[in-house]
Amino acid sequence: MMNIPPGSSPPDPRTPQEPATSPEPPTSPEPPAPPDAPAIRAEGVTVVRGARPVLHALDFAVPRGQITGLLGPSGCGKSTLMRAVVGTQAKVTGTLTVLGRPAGSAELRSRIGYVTQDPSVYADLTVRQNLDYFSAVLQPGRAAASRRRDDVARVITEVDLTSHADVLAGKLSGGQLSRVSLAVALLGTPELLVLDEPTVGLDPVLRRDLWNLFHAIAARGATLLVSSHVMDEAERCHRLLLMREGEILADDSPDALRTHTGAATVEGAFLHLVDQADATATAAGADTNVDTNADTRRRSPR
Numbered sequence: 001m002m003n004i005p006p007g008s009s010p011p012d013p014r015t016p017q018e019p020a021t022s023p024e025p026p027t028s029p030e031p032p033a034p035p036d037a038p039a040i041r042a043e044g045v046t047v048v049r050g051a052r053p054v055l056h057a058l059d060f061a062v063p064r065g066q067i068t069g070l071l072g073p074s075g076c077g078k079s080t081l082m083r084a085v086v087g088t089q090a091k092v093t094g095t096l097t098v099l100g101r102p103a104g105s106a107e108l109r110s111r112i113g114y115v116t117q118d119p120s121v122y123a124d125l126t127v128r129q130n131l132d133y134f135s136a137v138l139q140p141g142r143a144a145a146s147r148r149r150d151d152v153a154r155v156i157t158e159v160d161l162t163s164h165a166d167v168l169a170g171k172l173s174g175g176q177l178s179r180v181s182l183a184v185a186l187l188g189t190p191e192l193l194v195l196d197e198p199t200v201g202l203d204p205v206l207r208r209d210l211w212n213l214f215h216a217i218a219a220r221g222a223t224l225l226v227s228s229h230v231m232d233e234a235e236r237c238h239r240l241l242l243m244r245e246g247e248i249l250a251d252d253s254p255d256a257l258r259t260h261t262g263a264a265t266v267e268g269a270f271l272h273l274v275d276q277a278d279a280t281a282t283a284a285g286a287d288t289n290v291d292t293n294a295d296t297r298r299r300s301p302r
């Protein structure tokens with residue numbers, strides 16, 4: 001879980017505070033994004049990790065107020081894409097617009113909740129103490145005290161941890177810990193929630209409960225981008241981005257995917273699309289070989 005306090009950082013005491021010699025002219029604020037604009041729009045988004053491109057010129061849109069599932073096998077680039085969306089990934093090129101602003105803009109920090117795969121709450125604090133702490137990071141100052149109290153009470157109820165509010169985080173089960181991370185992400189009532197494999201390792205009942213919670217959050221108008229490598233979770237999403245090897249194989253609703261591919265399940269549709277992509281790549285390779293051979297023949301001495 002990432003905890004990004006909203007607004008600008010306090011001034012660095014090592015940084016001279018005098019005004020710059022040629023101050024930048026004030027810029028007019030950007031106009032708000034139209035209400036029907038997608039929550040996320042990617043155009044030609046490429047990410048390089050180490051020396052290797054791991055996302056390849058991705059184009060897609062995530063509609064507002066819905067749950068979009070980001071599904072694909074381990075290592076296909078789901079976490080990398082999520083990191084690019086929340087602005088923590090280096091070497092991102094192309095255009096990535098989030099809630100009408102360039103991904104990573106400081107203004108987005110308070111509008112996005114992000115839960116990483118590893119719960120990052122303090123094991124030696126209780127659930128409530130963790131939430132009090134993160135709430136104070138988000139909304140510092142005495143004037144915000146009662147708002148913080150209300151927020152903490154609200155998110156504890158939302159994730160159904162009232163009976164464990166005063167239990168140390170270190171004594172919670174994996175599922176309870178996931179819900180604490182989610183509660184932290186919900187503190188600022190974010191417009192966009194980015195959840196990296198939130199149900200991994202949970203039993204079916206907890207998974208169902210969490211998905212019900214995701215739907216309740218979406219019903220309030222928030223947008224959720226939820227990654228998973230478990231294909232049966234796809235059926236619970238409004239929209240799907242199916243990924244493989246750093247590429248988007250499909251960007252559609254579960255129903256439309258099944259219809260287009262003639263498969264009974266999203267997993268069947270995914271496998272169909274993988275086979276199709278492989279066949280296209282093989283055909284392209286064969287063409288290249290033919291061309292290469294022809295080229296070699298042309299250049300070979302007779």
Ligand SMILES: Nc1ncnc2c1ncn2[C@@H]1O[C@H](COP(=O)(O)OP(=O)(O)OP(=O)(O)O)[C@@H](O)[C@H]1O
Binds near residue numbers: 077
């Ligand atoms: N720190 C790193 N340096 C270089 N390459 C990395 C790094 N982290 C991940 N990668 C590579 O980037 C690719 C995408 O990884 P990523 O973690 O985004 O996949 P994922 O789909 O989220 O996988 P999982 O479901 O297992 O979490 C993988 O091939 C991985 O090996």
